[in-house]
Amino acid sequence: MSMPFDLKFFDNPKNKEKLKIILKNDVCNNCLGRQFGMIGHGMTNSERGKIIRNFVKESKEPTKCFLCNNFFRDEIEKVTKNVVSKFHDYEFKTYLIGSVIPDELEKRQEELWEKTGVEDVEPIKSEVNREVGKLVEKLSGKKFDSKLPDATALVNLSTGSIRLQIRSLFVYGKYQKLARGIPQTKWICSDCGGKGCKVCHGTGKLYKTSVQEIIEKPFLKAVGSSKSAFHGGGREDIDARNLAWRPFVIELVKPEKRKIDLKKLQKAVNKSNKVKVSGLKFADKEVVRKVKFEKLDKTYEAVVDFEKEINKKLLPKLKTIIGKISQQTPQRVVHRRANLTRFRRVKKFSYKILGKKKMKFRVLGESGLYIKELISGDNGRTKPNVADLLNNKVKKISLDVVKIHTK
Numbered sequence: 001m002s003m004p005f006d007l008k009f010f011d012n013p014k015n016k017e018k019l020k021i022i023l024k025n026d027v028c029n030n031c032l033g034r035q036f037g038m039i040g041h042g043m044t045n046s047e048r049g050k051i052i053r054n055f056v057k058e059s060k061e062p063t064k065c066f067l068c069n070n071f072f073r074d075e076i077e078k079v080t081k082n083v084v085s086k087f088h089d090y091e092f093k094t095y096l097i098g099s100v101i102p103d104e105l106e107k108r109q110e111e112l113w114e115k116t117g118v119e120d121v122e123p124i125k126s127e128v129n130r131e132v133g134k135l136v137e138k139l140s141g142k143k144f145d146s147k148l149p150d151a152t153a154l155v156n157l158s159t160g161s162i163r164l165q166i167r168s169l170f171v172y173g174k175y176q177k178l179a180r181g182i183p184q185t186k187w188i189c190s191d192c193g194g195k196g197c198k199v200c201h202g203t204g205k206l207y208k209t210s211v212q213e214i215i216e217k218p219f220l221k222a223v224g225s226s227k228s229a230f231h232g233g234g235r236e237d238i239d240a241r242n243l244a245w246r247p248f249v250i251e252l253v254k255p256e257k258r259k260i261d262l263k264k265l266q267k268a269v270n271k272s273n274k275v276k277v278s279g280l281k282f283a284d285k286e287v288v289r290k291v292k293f294e295k296l297d298k299t300y301e302a303v304v305d306f307e308k309e310i311n312k313k314l315l316p317k318l319k320t321i322i323g324k325i326s327q328q329t330p331q332r333v334v335h336r337r338a339n340l341t342r343f344r345r346v347k348k349f350s351y352k353i354l355g356k357k358k359m360k361f362r363v364l365g366e367s368g369l370y371i372k373e374l375i376s377g378d379n380g381r382t383k384p385n386v387a388d389l390l391n392n393k394v395k396k397i398s399l400d401v402v403k404i405h406t407k
């Protein structure tokens, strides 16, 4: 129910005094009404200000408002039009208005409040955001949304400039990597930072392609973006295949379009013989967090070449590998990760002999278990390990993720 502003409010001497202090300054109707913004509902600050101005028998607003520099009278329409024209480059449904209030203006507002108190006031920022927001809604036909807007327009009150932030478009899916030698994400050359140099043969990258690049290509084209971020639910080694379906979210940065045909895009990605995707659906930041931090058990298959012939008498010992494994950070990653010892479980383990020096292992391990090191021993940094149990050194491991145990 709306409760309009009631002038009886000024029967209270304290409130009347407050009004007197405010009117010592030149304030427009908006800025006047806003100082009593919390009194009465169902009207704008400008309407409230008008009522108060009639009450004190002033007929006209001052030429220049000391609080808003006549923003509400002279600037707001221009700003609104600018916002709406910025909207034209992007396809979206919902928006939010934010504003940057110049320091001197904030200071004047605070100085006034020091004299009048802050009980009934509304800050200028919230009126700017709301009033511009209302006009933008009328002019653009888009919907105001304070919770999860597709676009946020930041209005700078001192310069009149507008900065448009477009929310990323997130797409969830699962991927397979059917080829070895491809990293999950784009790997920028650290020697040149992506500009291109001798080390990277002028490409700016250390690998020709990646799971991210194969997936992003049709997506970027469809949404009109030049950049993606790839959030994987863990990652397989560059030389390992992922025959299971690994959850991921691709984040399309500053998309011009948001309406895209995921079925069509799935088909486009799946023309690749290296990467396949399935189960695409629209997602949000919360899904990114879930995908990145969910700890999932995985089943691996590893085909291993040993240096010597396999000693079959030692094979029964392999049973003892089920259980807790102590792993010091592998030598191959210790240059970029903390060197510490952690414990991960092997839950299932089986093997098959493929040749005199060749075996295949199937391992169900807890999230974070390093499989290559479980097999090679990594110079004693992983214990127990297959190489020690078989008293044989490992020459080569071909690793596949074959199942990701999603909950």
Ligand SMILES: [Zn+2]
Pocket (backbone or CB within 6 Å): 027, 028, 029, 030, 031, 032, 065, 066, 067, 068, 069, 070, 071, 072
């Ligand atoms: Zn004003």
Ligand SMILES: [Zn+2]
Pocket (backbone or CB within 6 Å): 189, 190, 191, 192, 193, 194, 195, 196, 197, 198, 199, 200, 201, 202, 204, 205
């Ligand atoms: Zn380079």
